[in-house]
Amino acid sequence: MSYACIxxxxxxxxxxxxxxxCFNEIRKSKVHGVFTFxxxxxxxxxxxxxxRPIILNNISHGVSIYLVNHNEFNRLxxxxxxxxxxxxxTSFYIYSDDINNGYVRKLIDLAERIGLKYxxxxx
Amino acid sequence: xxxxxxxxxxxxxxxxxxxKEFIGFMTTSPAIGLPERLWMWIAAPKPKVxxxxxxxxxxxxxxxxxxxxxxAGFKAAIIDPDFLHKYLPRAKALLxxxxxxFAFCAPSNVWWAVTKxxxxxxxxxxxxMESKPIREFKKRGxxxxxxxxAAWQWLHVEDFWEEWGIDTVIDGEGEKxxxxxxQRIIDGRSLPKYVYVAPREVPSVDEIxxxxxxxxxxxxxxxRGCPRGCRFCSVTLRPLRYIPLDKIIAEVRVNMKYGRNQxxxxxxxxxxxxxxxxxxxxxxxxxxxxxxxxxxxxxxGWSHVSLAAVVYAERNGRIVxxxxxxxxxxxxxxxxxxxxxxxTGSPRLAKIIMPAKAAPYRPEQWPDIVEEAFSIMAENKILxxxxxxxNLPEEKPEDIEKTLELMDRLKDYPSxxxxxxxxxxxxxxxxxxxxxxxxxxxxxxxxxxxLEHSLRWAPKLAEIYLAGTPLVKxxxxxxxxxxxxxxxxxxxxxxxxxxxxSKGKYSHTPIRA
Numbered sequence: 001m002s003y004a005c006i007x008x009x010x011x012x013x014x015x016x017x018x019x020x021x022c023f024n025e026i027r028k029s030k031v032h033g034v035f036t037f038x039x040x041x042x043x044x045x046x047x048x049x050x051x052r053p054i055i056l057n058n059i060s061h062g063v064s065i066y067l068v069n070h071n072e073f074n075r076l077x078x079x080x081x082x083x084x085x086x087x088x089x090t091s092f093y094i095y096s097d098d099i100n101n102g103y104v105r106k107l108i109d110l111a112e113r114i115g116l117k118y119x120x121x122x123x
Numbered sequence: 124x125x126x127x128x129x130x131x132x133x134x135x136x137x138x139x140x141x142x143k144e145f146i147g148f149m150t151t152s153p154a155i156g157l158p159e160r161l162w163m164w165i166a167a168p169k170p171k172v173x174x175x176x177x178x179x180x181x182x183x184x185x186x187x188x189x190x191x192x193x194x195a196g197f198k199a200a201i202i203d204p205d206f207l208h209k210y211l212p213r214a215k216a217l218l219x220x221x222x223x224x225f226a227f228c229a230p231s232n233v234w235w236a237v238t239k240x241x242x243x244x245x246x247x248x249x250x251x252m253e254s255k256p257i258r259e260f261k262k263r264g265x266x267x268x269x270x271x272x273a274a275w276q277w278l279h280v281e282d283f284w285e286e287w288g289i290d291t292v293i294d295g296e297g298e299k300x301x302x303x304x305x306q307r308i309i310d311g312r313s314l315p316k317y318v319y320v321a322p323r324e325v326p327s328v329d330e331i332x333x334x335x336x337x338x339x340x341x342x343x344x345x346x347r348g349c350p351r352g353c354r355f356c357s358v359t360l361r362p363l364r365y366i367p368l369d370k371i372i373a374e375v376r377v378n379m380k381y382g383r384n385q386x387x388x389x390x391x392x393x394x395x396x397x398x399x400x401x402x403x404x405x406x407x408x409x410x411x412x413x414x415x416x417x418x419x420x421x422x423x424g425w426s427h428v429s430l431a432a433v434v435y436a437e438r439n440g441r442i443v444x445x446x447x448x449x450x451x452x453x454x455x456x457x458x459x460x461x462x463x464x465x466x467t468g469s470p471r472l473a474k475i476i477m478p479a480k481a482a483p484y485r486p487e488q489w490p491d492i493v494e495e496a497f498s499i500m501a502e503n504k505i506l507x508x509x510x511x512x513x514n515l516p517e518e519k520p521e522d523i524e525k526t527l528e529l530m531d532r533l534k535d536y537p538s539x540x541x542x543x544x545x546x547x548x549x550x551x552x553x554x555x556x557x558x559x560x561x562x563x564x565x566x567x568x569x570x571x572x573x574l575e576h577s578l579r580w581a582p583k584l585a586e587i588y589l590a591g592t593p594l595v596k597x598x599x600x601x602x603x604x605x606x607x608x609x610x611x612x613x614x615x616x617x618x619x620x621x622x623x624x625s626k627g628k629y630s631h632t633p634i635r636a
Contacts, residue, residue: 001324032323035315044316048281055278055319056553059360062321066313075313082312 001032003062005080005089009039009096009103016050018095022121023054025093026061033062035089037076039103041069073103077110084116092118124175127215128192128199128305129207130185133247136221137203138167139180141592144340144387144424145460145508146599148541151223151231153240156605157598163243165598169205176206179381183338183389184220184271190332191298197305201336204251211260216308218301220271224248225283227276227558227633229510229543236544236562236631237570237620252287266290266308270297272357275548278317279558279634295320296347296361298331328364333373337381342426343374345411346390350401351429353466353477355512357548358391365397368414375418384421393425393461394432394442401482403436405445412446416453423450427462430496431481437499447503458504458587465493465540466512468529469522476515490529497536506584508539511573513566515545516554523565530572537584539577542570544631555634562629567621578607 004026010018015038026034038047047067055063068076083089092111096104099122111118131137135150149166157165171179181189181201192199199218202210211217223231226245235242251257261267269277270293277284277292284292291314293300300318307314325347348363349356375386388411390396397407415423436442450456466480467473467489474486481489500507511526530540547554581603589596606613623629 033321044285045281048278048284048317052278052555053553055317056555058319059550059552060321060323061319062324063317063319064315065317066315068313072313079313 002030002090003083003088004029004031004034004091004093005083006034006036006093006095007039007076007080007107008036009098009101011040011042011097013050014097015040015042015047016053018097018121019051020054022093022095023058025119025121029091031061031091033064035064035066035083037066037068037079039068039070039073039076043067073106077106080110081114084114090117092116093121094118095121097123124200124210125213126198126200126202126210127309128197128218129210129214129216130189130199130201130218130220131204131207132182132185132219132221133204133244133251134163134169135167135244135247136182137170137178139170139339140166141168141595142340142385143588143592143595144342144426145588146595148230148508150242150244151226151228152234152242153238153246154243155238155602157602159243161598165595165602166243170203172203172206175200176203176209177201177336178203180337180339180383182220183334183342183344186334186336186338187332188218188220188270188297188301190335191301192305193335194332195302195305197309204254207254208256211256211265212263214260214265216266216268216305217257217260218268218270221248221269221273222271223273223276224269225273225276225280225633227279228273228546229512230541232544232546232631232633233542233570235633236560252283261288266314268293268301268304270294270301275357275552279555290314290316292317293320294318296325298326299324322361325361328366328370331364331366331370333370334377337378337383338374340387341375341378341383341385341420342387342389343371343378344389345371345393345396349391350395351392351477351479351482353480354550355466355476355515355545355548357552360549368411371411372414372418375415375420379418379420384419385424386415386420386422387424387426388415389426391427392429392432394428394436401431401479402439403432403442405440405442408442408446409449412449416449420454422454422456424459425461427464429480430463430465430493431484433496433499434492435483443499443503443505447505451504458506460506460508460588461500463496463507463509465509465529467515467522468493468526470525472515472518472522475517490525490532493529494532497533497538500538501536506537506588508541511540511542511569512545513542513569514557514560514563516551516557520565523569526569527572530569530576534576534579537580539580539584540573541577542566542573558634559632560630562620562624562631564621564625567617567624571617578603
């Protein structure tokens, strides 16, 4: 089974909109499921209400959602590395409110270094 | 005993309901007419435990997850909630599986809406989560994983999710994913907050483990998934899998080893075992029952049957009669209780919401199928507890009229009929707003008719069903007498609810908008 990986670097009310955008990309692809990493300092109380409509609307794709604090970004990079090495993820979508964000550059570097196909999803 | 992964659940599910599965329904309601302690003693007595606090019998879903973890080499065990304080100080993770964490499912939602009191299942779950051992476990960084058939409810209660520090919610069949989660916990890797296991990711028949200890009331799964495709049901989304006979027998033996000599065959539609179709087949059913009875069990029950399958099986080779004759001839059993779904008496609504429920017959024939099935069950000493669903999407007052008409046709068949409010599951799971509802005037009429029907039959059914548990029988009889006695005053209350309902004022709001 093939999975995609989404990294969302968004804040506040934008998390939901960004998730919809990326999930629509996933639906167009042939993957079985998606690992979603949301880089935010917001907790479940703020994030889940935004993700809920799309989670409830989806019955066909497996979904795993991780919340990653900004100070845990390096752990996220190693997690993606492990998932790719284990051949779990085959494609990679990056979304950031601010395309010039340093995180985006780091994620692109990672994808290029390990040979993971990626796409930067814009607003 | 050294355990890394503790599996548990609150008292409303960690119980054997005195060996009477139907009594479990009482845990979906608040205590009515009886003190809560007495209510809980009748509905959910403490189970027998060994010297380590492991229950002799545990919910089947927890048994499957425990087996998956043990097979993968982890130290895991199911522990009674009263013994958690002994293990949580050293455990790595606490795993909790539930049928109805927050009483959003039916029939909890009906009792809650009508009585305006929290059902005991919700109350005891909240009490468990706020207990000292769990709070201290969380404080020292222990992981809490929740799952089971009601995992979807967490998406609607983000406050509890955050407040209790739930690390991961697993929504869907968990046997495969739990092994990955457990390994992540051991390795100190990050955990997903939420995992949804899609139909394509579910375990295959070979990947479903065999339970290691006895299940409550000898429940054993014989199938997963359902081919009928009803739009309100989540089971139907999953691929259909028949559990092979050797695995079923292996689980019967596990139960017998621990002294549980009853078998409750579990499927959404037991009569479809081995059918690869919606038409029951005699051969696999006879083979299954013979193999189970050959183990020397004392009783065999069915969890659920569909009414169309009952009719088809009896019309084509008297399969129902043959199976019951076989069971009664090999055991001392005198009857069989079973759950089934009427859902609506309206062919129009049946066509929209559950077009294959009547299959291989047409939805237009649904009321006739229901009555014929009730008649077949009565002749074969099968006592059904049937459900009706109110507030289905696209329901109209004339559909309720049809349901009332059908109930009149069923009044002489021994049975319990339970009204339930629609819960957004299956392909309709995105209709979150329907978790909040207004009780309509016509719904009260159905509920009242259900109460009359069930009060008419309950004393007789209690007499048969509770024959081996005299104290529980006395408790239930007191409860029924109380309800009968209070029916007069209830009539006044119902009139008031009807008035409020007709003005749209009687509502149930278990979640935020």
